[in-house]
Amino acid sequence: MASETDHSLGEAVAARIERRWATLSIVIVGVLVGMATYIGIHQATMPQGRVETADPKTLHLSGEFVESNLGSEMQADGSVTVRAIGQQYSFTPQCIVVPAETPITFRATSADVVHGFLIEGTNINTMLVPGYVTDLPVRFKAPGDHVMPCQEFCGIGHQGMWGKVKVIDKAAFRDMAAAKRRLTCVD
Amino acid sequence: MLINKRLIAAHFWLAFIVFGVALVLGAWQMFVRSPLNAWHFNPEFYYRSVTAHGSAMGYVFPTLIAMGFGYAITEASLEKELVGRRWAWVGFFLVAVGAVVAMIPVSLGLASVLYTFYPPMVGNPFYYIGVVMVVVGSWIWVALMVTNFVIWKRENPGKPVPLAMYANVAGSLLWGWTAVGAALEILFQILPVALGLKSTIDAGLARVFFSWTLHAIVYFWLIPTYIAYYTIFPRAIGGRLFSDAMARISFILFVVVAMPIGVHHLFADPQVGAGFKFMHSVFTGLVALPTLLTVFTICASAEIASRLRGGRGAFGWIGALPWSNPIMLATALSLVMLGFGGAGGLINMSYQLDATVHNTQWITGHFHLIFGGAIVIMYFAIAYDLWPHLTDRALDSFGLMRTQLWLWFIGMIVTTFPWHYVGILGMPRRMAYYDYANPAISPQALSVTMSAIGGFILLLSGLLFLLVLIRGQFGARGEAGAYRFAVPLHMPERIPVALNSFGLWLALMVGLTVVNYGFPIAQLMALNETSVPAVYVGAGR
Incomplete structure (x- = not known):
């Protein structure tokens, strides 16, 4: 029974660490995309607008x-x-x-x-x-x-x-x- | 339990033979355009060689690896014989014959259009027909993977599909759909012109169709590598996979967001407007997510293995990893190259920075580092891991394997880092000749020389690799036992339906493609006056 508890405890810890990392990853990507967007609009460095x-x-x-x-x-x-x-x-x-x-x-x-x-x-x-x-x-x-x-x-x-x-x-x-x-x- | 060993071994051997030939061409190309080459030569040979190198390395080699590895995964993870063995051989022969059909006109100089086709240049029709045969052969594999997946699920209701098989089917679905772009380009635009039925072609539309294939194909090449990270690496170093669910999420993300991003190859093109370029740029950012998740899970899995072996401390556990194990070494080197290559990719995804490096040697350096480096080194690892099971003989030249892997890593760094650098200086890619006497170009000479030396190191490593495999065919006989994949730390008892099936993800994959490609394609098809005369290429014309 004790090992059962350890197991689910370990699983909860693993899931928590994983969620943190996933959140951080999303933030990293968000910042990069945000930077490109901001510079694109702010400095008007966008690709050709029309065909x-x-x-x-x-x-x-x-x-x-x-x-x-x-x-x-x-x-x-x-x-x-x-x-x-x-x-x-x-x-x-x-x-x-x-x-x-x-x-x-x-x-x-x-x-x-x-x-x-x-x-x-x-x-x-x-x-x-x-x-x-x-x-x-x-x-x-x-x-x-x-x-x-x-x-x-x-x-x-x-x-x-x-x-x-x-x-x-x-x-x-x-x-x-x-x-x-x-x-x-x-x- | 591998049953169709000959089928799997045939795929791997043909893949590595093609790889060996293309590697020689690559090294030759590095040499002739570097300052090391003092003599004049026919530049046409260079473009023949680039066409052959790209077609072999891009279309034939990774496709055969994915197919052979896919059959191995099906039998080993589902623990039953592959359904559709005869069809699998048909697929194999289509790829093999297609490769030959394509390479004959290329080697005769009748189709020096590069593997990216570049209409309105049009080469000999057999080049395109050969490529189509390769793709059709691989589509048979796609159908077989899906069939085996569906049959197994029906026989095992409610049970989670083994991760390796789930990821393998994800890769096959991704490829089945991503190949459609280039197939449309060849069948409806290029082949009618190559066969003389039409004489004009919309080059802008063709580039859009090709971009549909061009980016997601890289993820198709990548998936066997990621499968090896998740399901071979933790087992090979005596550990556990940190998380089964996160692995599935990563593969699902590839299926969904690898597709609608290809227009980032067209940031500098005039035929697509800014809005869709922005959309594709954003999705390109998203595709970094599964890689970030993967790096975490694999490093965590390595830490588990190390601590099981007695590794201690916040970083001390790294030293306790089984570094003499070739799979350990290959994975670590692969992750380092993935890190550098991925950082380069994030630079390419923003169109402000892309403007500095677009179509320069930076790009060549980038995809050689990711594909040739991070991905192919894991193909070596897969072969090393699988070989004893295919041959029923010991593969024990571990020293040679480690030397080979180190040489590949060093060669790839020495080749691609200077390549990136001259790209920033503005050196254009795919030129047979550079005038290093020109003061504007001479500062690039030293870096190009270094790159060429890296090319020779890679060639040496490739030859060592083939030597290891050949020795493996003549090693001491021995039963390798059942082929197993890594077990997760916490075996999921139940699994959400979404992580065990593909219906929703396929709908998203197709839906996002329609959203992100539908308008640009419809707009170009509606424009009338954009078809331009074809320019036929080939020796003697």
């Missing part, structure tokens, strides 16, 4: 992604929009020029298969899926050069698909923008 489409068969003929419209464009409110295309196995423009300390919107898509790009030394990282438009708000802190590899396997030339991003001084960019509507590194 936009672009037909890769006619990209070069009309619309936002015709060749003459690619590159960096100064907007009336002082922000900059960068339009780019990824294709096997390069980006257009191959070298993107942007001002530092300026709100920038990347708008990009793919002309053939799935690509992606990340800009080393920053947390700018996104996918280019043919048929869809990627829209990404970014901001560069300081002038400098970055490499911009394609980060999604896109075929046997994938290893050669590296673009560049040149971040320049805000005033220098404004001077460039006064002379030309769409800018790349070669301007």
Whole structure:
């Protein structure tokens, strides 16, 4: 009889410890999810909000992604929009020029298969899926050069698909923008 | 009591042969893209190799382990012969033939699309047909596990289903449902294009379907490992399982929340809106719960075993554990890798942090640490534990086993830690070649070299593992006795219906999938102009 009591006592202790740990686990997960939610809302770091489409068969003929419209464009409110295309196995423009300390919107898509790009030394990282438009708000802190590899396997030339991003001084960019509507590194 | 030993041994042997081949490819890949490789080579070979490595390690190897281990669990825990032995062999041959059918076009360079398919790139149809055969073979296993479960419950009304079998059926149900996503992608999107019946494909929708499979498949790989934690480890070290009920809750949580989280692979994709990405992010957090519960239960079980052996003190009991026992060693090393890998996973789940590491070498490092490390080291432990029962011969090269396990652990750490680091530096994944002379890339060279050395350590460990198993086939004859699973500290006399059946949990699994995937899929199917021309790949095109 005594061992019977010990057994149920032990079982109660085990159940109590277990419940405590389960509660702690739920709290840990809750805090992590809460943190991500808070930062997402507070600092507005949310993924792209809506789904936009672009037909890769006619990209070069009309619309936002015709060749003459690619590159960096100064907007009336002082922000900059960068339009780019990824294709096997390069980006257009191959070298993107942007001002530092300026709100920038990347708008990009793919002309053939799935690509992606990340800009080393920053947390700018996104996918280019043919048929869809990627829209990404970014901001560069300081002038400098970055490499911009394609980060999604896109075929046997994938290893050669590296673009560049040149971040320049805000005033220098404004001077460039006064002379030309769409800018790349070669301007 | 194992009856169909040949069936089980066939699954394990084929799994480990596939693993051995894929391991050689992996080590070669680590080498050619590192600064150690000074010569030029055809980058196309690299992508062939990555396709073969990923398909073998992702689709064939763990599937065969889950199947073989599942049959062993059915016979050993239910103490009766497997129902449907012939069907089990049909499943085995479907997987085996499917693997060959898939690998022929891959090795010829006709399907270098990687195991994640990446439409609108489309390869040779036989690659996809082979993968489908592997999946169909594994679905036969799913049906057999459910059948055996149902028959046993009917014969034993009111009795709790043994934990090992309960968990095994949970894993099979999870796999049966999670494989549907990739099956839909292949059957309705890719194969019609690969066969030339259609020429366009919605790449965004395909990625959504694939994400349905892509994440929960990891939990399918994980379940044999967790079964080993709960039902082999405490018995092997002479202890008891701390809690039977908590174990069941963990497996149920996997069934329910492993599915509706796959969109976290698409955080950076333009074809899914922010709302559903947030939902999937939250559920990804929830899936950490069963792992946290498991770590507690397993450590508590180890403490029980140690105190039974005379271990004392708040931490002193750790030293009293039977460290020379390979199962003890494998489990401890597995938990360490699970800890690091799990912490990395929690980082990936928040899309702010994911933006820094998305599609970089960090991700490759992360899943190699979790799957190749924490999970596969327990596959070794399962094989070591089961082998004497399959061969009726002693498996006693314990020194060799310990060396092998340590090498696997060290190799995995040396491979994946630098991988994580270069990922933070921004090194993209899956490239055949990096220009280490470029000043922007040269700081990554040393870490990549270290990774490659880790790859060779892993290869050595893998060869040692096969050597141990081969020696086991020629060891001294001896009856291994009945195959038993760990006994819980407090044997439940009665068990709530919910912890002994799957009806409710299946409804939740399907329901949550519909909730979390229904809208994104419906939205993409309703969008008209998103089908894009297929890009056919293959040598000579």
